[in-house]
Amino acid sequence: MLNPQNTLDTYYLEARRDLLEVAAMLDRYDEAVKRDGSKAENESKKDSLLKAMEILAQPDHPDANRAEQLLDHFAKIS
Amino acid sequence: MQIIQPHYHAIARTAQDYERMAMSGVVAVCEPAFWAGFDRRHPETFIDYFAQISEFEPSRAAEFGIRHYCWVAVNPKEAENKELTHEVLQQMPEFLDKPTCLGVGETGLHKSTPNEIESLEAHVDLAMKHDQLVLIHTPHLSDKAHGTKTVLEVLAGMEVNPDKIWIDHVEEQTIGPVLNAGYWAGMTLYPVTKCSPRRAVDILEKYPRERLLVNSSADWGPSDPFTLQESIVEFRRRGHSLQEAVEIYHNNPCRFLGQNPKWDIKPITIYEE
16 A cells, blocks of 8 residues: 555646646636626535535544545535 | 647657547647657767658658658757757758758756756747747646746747747646737646646637647657547537637647648638638
8 A cells, every 4th residue: 555655646646637627617617607697596516516625625534534525515416 | 520739749659549540530740859758868869869750750640641740859858968959959950951840849948947948049049040930848837837937038038930939838827928928829638737628628718719729648658649639529518619629629730830831731611600
């Protein structure tokens, strides 16, 4: 199994790419709002993503179960 | 749809890539000289490399009905070897005269060191003296913004024609200054680093498209020549017309590269809008 440093070194660039895709998706939404002059009728999916990032931003996850927490969180969105 | 791959390192790819590209509509690839993964020690190694991309590789591409063009330069990673750079630059005009060589590239910056800047200036100077197009590489990841700013500063201090200069690998934080300075800007679509197919389409929707080029990623590292087609599908599924796609993925390369008379592929119109 990978040690802590190897884990970061191995997966950092892929995680960076994935975060950039999330940032670009939110920018894409904002640009669409600007173009159309109105927000989506139902913004719950956007709110859900922002909440997910709040969960990730919490400094301590003693059970190392962020993925499980996010799946539980996303399960609330239909 | 007819597609042009403006930045493609063919010698690192297989014949099967050519075959699949041909099946997906690619009609031409352009191969800038780049880093081999190790620092070359001899000018003669570059000369053989330039011969490979200007003489042999066009015949390999032609097997699949694809036109192959090239660019020649000492890449930024090897610019620390000043003597090597000088000797290769001396021999580059011979290759600029080859029938499929489109210009000087990819020169540019990697760590933005004084030697790299000196090499960039020498390459641009040579290109301008020989009325050549220039393809400029900008650094990766954390050096991107600083390196791109430095490239623009270097060019601002020289007598150049911005119409003939393509600054490559732009992303969201660097495209504005490049376009505002009047240069052509290229996006390079990698599976992990640089730009992605979706982000490239976001940029195409946000900025004027007249001076934008889109490249796949095709080299000896983790890369994928079909990120270009991925971005075309993304562009089309957002509702943009086929002609709009043709303008970006075929006609823009023709407009930039067609400034060199050796490039004889013309912009095409699919239908009148």
